Amino acid sequence: MSFVRTLRGDIPKDQLGFTYSHEHIVCRPAFWAERGENDLLLDDKEKSKLDVLDFKCHGGQTIVDATAVDYGRDVEAVYAIMEETGVQIVGTAGFNKSFLWNAKVKEELKPIIGNYNTYYEWIDAKSINELADFVIREVEEGLEGTPFKGGQVKFGTGYNRITPLEEKTLRAVARAHHETKAPVHSHTEVGTMGLEQIELLRSENVNLAYVSFGHMDRNPDPYYHEQMAKTGAYLCFDGIAKIKYAPESTRIHLLLELVRKGYENQILISGDTARKTYYKHYDYGLGLEYIIAKWVPRFIDEANKAGFDGDKLVEKFFVTNPANCFAFKR
Ligand SMILES: [Zn+2]
Secondary structure, eight states: OOEOSSOOEEEGGGGGOSSEEEEEEOOOOOOHTTOOGGGGGGGOHHHHHHHHHHHHHOOOOOOEEOTTSSOOOOHHHHHHHHHHHEEEEEEEEEEOSSSSOOOOHHHHHHHOOOOOOOHHHHHHSSSSHHHHHHHHHHHHTTTSSOOOOOEEEEOOBTTTTTOOOHHHHHHHHHHHHHHHHOOOOEGGGOSHHHHHHHHHHHHTTOOOOGEEETTTGGGGGGHHHHHHHHHEEEEEEEEEEEEOOOOOOHHHHHHHHHTTOOOOGGGGEEEOOOOGSSSSHHHHOOOTTTTIIIIIIHHHHHHHHHTSSSHHHHHHHIIIIIHHHHHHHO
């Protein structure tokens, strides 16, 4: 029986419904707060909730919150938004690309991971299996000491490189996946190093059909995408609306290329909205409603004009594929 693990508990995967696969909802990263980067703080639960309600008004049902430990995540607030809006939220266990660390982060994490001065000190001090145990507890007991459990396990690597400590977290996440059967999510920096991550995951015997790779659209390279998709992995296009990286036409062209090559069952879509200025109710941004309300109709129009069935593809990208990707397979 396949299920998806939301913050409230496990649900049959066919109850997931219309899903954004990589978002951020309430987080106050102490590292950015210290530097005065106010735009990066999603620090008002009520404002975040209004954007989640907009998403719901347009038919949205589930959001995957891809925030991992150390990024000032407010698990309690995210859970409260799920309860108050009825939008299902999936939480994330595991690691970010590398920790943005300062004295406050150290104090916040002390009850969870122990007394370490830096991220590197923590990861270096632990064995791979000890780190895997940390991830397993986040999936089976709860995130950051709460009773709300992670529904996927995450690791990440840097731009065009994988450090030994990043490799260690990748292996820990792979082992936590084997133990818990939780789906795996990868952060790729600017979409790079996906194939190198895949080699490492294979050395840990991970079946790539359980893995989604984030930020693939940051590297708008159809040949690369094909090599990734050939492995059976999911490709997450989570930069919708970020025209600063590429116009929408580029992402839609890349998506239709993947469909043309037969990979329509491995595509996920989201907006990775991690700034106040991306949210409508914080700072006049396009908001969480943008993809479902505006992008989807445009995609359907372009897909139909290119000879595809746009409605069918939207159903796959936002409903069927997330249901399969985020299911625990036992
Ligand atoms: Zn993200």
